[in-house]
Amino acid sequence: MKKIRVLNQISQKGLALLDEQSYRLTEQTEEAEAILVRSADMHALDMGSHLQAVARAGVGVNNIPVSRLSEAGVAVFNAPGANANAVKELVIAAMLMAARNLYTAADYAKNLDPAAGDLAAQVESGKKRFSGFELAGRKLGVIGLGAIGVKVANAAIGMGMEVYGYDPVISVHHAWHLNSAVHQCERLESLLQACDVVTIHVPLLDSTRGMLNASRLALLTKGAILLNFSRGEIVDEQALKTHLNNHYLHAYVSDFPNAELLSLPNVLSFPHLGASTLEAEELSAIQVIRNLKSYLEQGSVQNSVNLPDVSIEPKGDGIRRLAIVNRNQAGILAEITETLGRRELNIEDMLNKSRGEIAYTLIDLRADIDESLLDALRTLPNVLSARECR
Ligand SMILES: NC(=O)c1ccc[n+]([C@@H]2O[C@H](COP(=O)([O-])OP(=O)(O)OC[C@H]3O[C@@H](n4cnc5c(N)ncnc54)[C@H](O)[C@@H]3O)[C@@H](O)[C@H]2O)c1
Ligand SMILES: O=C(O)CC[C@@H](O)C(=O)O
Numbered sequence: 001m002k003k004i005r006v007l008n009q010i011s012q013k014g015l016a017l018l019d020e021q022s023y024r025l026t027e028q029t030e031e032a033e034a035i036l037v038r039s040a041d042m043h044a045l046d047m048g049s050h051l052q053a054v055a056r057a058g059v060g061v062n063n064i065p066v067s068r069l070s071e072a073g074v075a076v077f078n079a080p081g082a083n084a085n086a087v088k089e090l091v092i093a094a095m096l097m098a099a100r101n102l103y104t105a106a107d108y109a110k111n112l113d114p115a116a117g118d119l120a121a122q123v124e125s126g127k128k129r130f131s132g133f134e135l136a137g138r139k140l141g142v143i144g145l146g147a148i149g150v151k152v153a154n155a156a157i158g159m160g161m162e163v164y165g166y167d168p169v170i171s172v173h174h175a176w177h178l179n180s181a182v183h184q185c186e187r188l189e190s191l192l193q194a195c196d197v198v199t200i201h202v203p204l205l206d207s208t209r210g211m212l213n214a215s216r217l218a219l220l221t222k223g224a225i226l227l228n229f230s231r232g233e234i235v236d237e238q239a240l241k242t243h244l245n246n247h248y249l250h251a252y253v254s255d256f257p258n259a260e261l262l263s264l265p266n267v268l269s270f271p272h273l274g275a276s277t278l279e280a281e282e283l284s285a286i287q288v289i290r291n292l293k294s295y296l297e298q299g300s301v302q303n304s305v306n307l308p309d310v311s312i313e314p315k316g317d318g319i320r321r322l323a324i325v326n327r328n329q330a331g332i333l334a335e336i337t338e339t340l341g342r343r344e345l346n347i348e349d350m351l352n353k354s355r356g357e358i359a360y361t362l363i364d365l366r367a368d369i370d371e372s373l374l375d376a377l378r379t380l381p382n383v384l385s386a387r388e389c390r
Contacts, residue, residue: 005032007040014285055292057284062204070306073325073385079284084147086280091152098225098251100132136160141195144202145170154179166191192219204231214239223250229274232256299323299362299389308355320369321389327382328359335380
């Protein structure tokens, strides 16, 4: 029975895939063999020695200590693209809300006082304050053309916007899906200088933290709208405060409320709502739990952020499968096979793939795999983890 710790609310449609014969949910993180998470910060979490995998029902993994887990031979999975449509729709809504001043206008209408006189007259006298601008014909800059950025760019083309994209490391897959009318910017600076609306869709990495710093923010055009549905830390929000305070920008719309910006009139914040739709929550959970199960039960790897993709046939009758995460170093396979040879264990099949400094080895045996074998493998200097797939 495998024990799974669930750190956030995960869709029941996904959890239902964890059949009761093989899986049990636990409240004890230290006994968990796998952890399911959305946005909970796991950096300070003590995860125990049984952990084999962490599965993120979403995309961003900045809340997960991926390097520490890799060093412990623990696989980390996410659900790329599963919530991209949900975020795209919210970004389009946010763009419209900001351009047409809908949030302040709705607030105004809600606070009208029918008892104070003719409501229609109040409406007509108040509305000129909320006059906005149309998006068709305006320039949209999309920073990061991955699953979300491509969908936003394509939708904006459909709305008659002129779209500019910046992504020096765009994947071939995403490039194929990008509308050919999107203009490519070689430099982030030229995108910022050219666009009326700028939207950020890059992951939070060391290389993107503070990517929109004071000097880049200063390049934004007067009256521009900046949308941040990626992560708060990608924008230097302290530097942004100056532009907002002097009303240089029309609006900053963010899915990550910031204590210092919250109350500014030209800031519109949402409580991290990008992926909060029934559809995205279900799809993310189903996608990542399927991949988690195939990893735990068969050893195959799909959509991991730290292990190489491995697709392998399910174990045949009488076959037991070893899954080893090891450092990608010379001589390690010899040490593993020697350990098996000393126990007279014959290898039926074997697969080894690497990804950067990590390698992953699957070995099929026609014999039982006991704890003493696993312990012997775990003591090899470059083995990070060893387990049986079951
Ligand atoms: N608000 C929400 O609820 C919500 C939901 C989903 C994702 N997100 C955030 O959005 C981010 C993007 O999601 P996605 O699904 O599009 O991810 P993705 O991996 O499909 O796309 C990210 C893109 O950013 C590009 N990129 C990386 N570094 C870059 C750089 N320095 N400059 C320009 N481009 C760069 C990559 O090449 C890739 O194309 C996630 O990492 C997450 O932080 C937020
Ligand atoms: O789980 C969520 O609600 C947010 C997920 C989102 O931030 C992501 O990176 O996928």
